[in-house]
Amino acid sequence: MQVMPHADEFIERDGFIADPLAELNAGQYGVLHKYKSRVLVILRGGCAINCRYCFRRHFPYADHHFGPAELEQLIELIQNDANINEVILSGGDPLMATDKQLDQLLTRLEQLPQLKRIRIHSRLPVVLPSRLTQELAHRLAASPLQAILVLHINHPQEISPALKQGLALWADAGITLLNQSVLLAQINADADVLTELCEALFAARVLPYYLHQLDQVAGASHFAVSDEVARALLHQLQVNLPGFLVPKLVREIAGEPSKTPL
Ligand code: SF4
Numbered sequence: 001m002q003v004m005p006h007a008d009e010f011i012e013r014d015g016f017i018a019d020p021l022a023e024l025n026a027g028q029y030g031v032l033h034k035y036k037s038r039v040l041v042i043l044r045g046g047c048a049i050n051c052r053y054c055f056r057r058h059f060p061y062a063d064h065h066f067g068p069a070e071l072e073q074l075i076e077l078i079q080n081d082a083n084i085n086e087v088i089l090s091g092g093d094p095l096m097a098t099d100k101q102l103d104q105l106l107t108r109l110e111q112l113p114q115l116k117r118i119r120i121h122s123r124l125p126v127v128l129p130s131r132l133t134q135e136l137a138h139r140l141a142a143s144p145l146q147a148i149l150v151l152h153i154n155h156p157q158e159i160s161p162a163l164k165q166g167l168a169l170w171a172d173a174g175i176t177l178l179n180q181s182v183l184l185a186q187i188n189a190d191a192d193v194l195t196e197l198c199e200a201l202f203a204a205r206v207l208p209y210y211l212h213q214l215d216q217v218a219g220a221s222h223f224a225v226s227d228e229v230a231r232a233l234l235h236q237l238q239v240n241l242p243g244f245l246v247p248k249l250v251r252e253i254a255g256e257p258s259k260t261p262l
Pocket of ligand 1: 050
């Protein structure tokens with residue numbers, strides 16, 4: 001249901017637009033600088049799967065190629081802004097890049113003393129757990145930058161034994177593992193499913209981080225859950241789980257300096 005096209009995608013609903021986070025004019029050179037201390041790199045345009053609710057489903061990746069020239073521009077941007085201390089690799093999916101390409105990028109970023117952290121946002125390990133290579137984990141662990149892998153897992157059934165094995169490799173190497181989910185009607189908008197997801201994540205050594213309200217992208221309105229239902233689900237999670245396993249329920253609002261808690 002998350003990846004198969006559905007006729008409901010043709011439903012036109014007010015407020016559901018092509019560029020819900022106003023990214024099309026915010027970025028340059030494959031780089032989005034939305035938040036004060038973090039800069040986001042659209043490292044690769046492709047993903048292992050095409051999630052039908054993806055807020056970048058209409059994003060013109062071809063115009064945001066990140067190559068050697070864009071890397072130099074990123075370095076310049078960071079050097080000219082002392083507030084930036086973290087680089088987020090996003091996409092598409094940054095783990096579509098090879099270990100060698102990631103190593104080369106890291107090597108350049110490590111030369112910038114103002115940087116503290118490198119964050120990789122990826123959904124790829126869910127469908128290709130073997131992408132969590134030991135080599136990449138050790139490369140990241142050896143970096144002076146603290147490395148964080150933020151997974152995108154929406155349902156406990158996505159956590160396979162093979163994924164758990166890959167995550168254990170990365171956790172053993174010392175990589176911080178977090179997860180963000182999107183609240184999706186008919187998939188995980190259910191207190192029992194979300195409770196099971198948070199428990200399964202922690203059993204796989206991953207901390208639940210964000211539960212996102214759906215970004216209102218055209219073609220995905222059938223996945224939307226009302227704020228009232230979302231808040232009721234959060235309340236139930238607070239009852240069912242210890243505080244450290246309750247993700248923050250947030251919405252991203254274009255132009256805001258951070259995510260907005262609900
Ligand atoms: S993996 Fe992420 S970026 Fe790729 S299609 Fe799914 S939601 Fe979009």
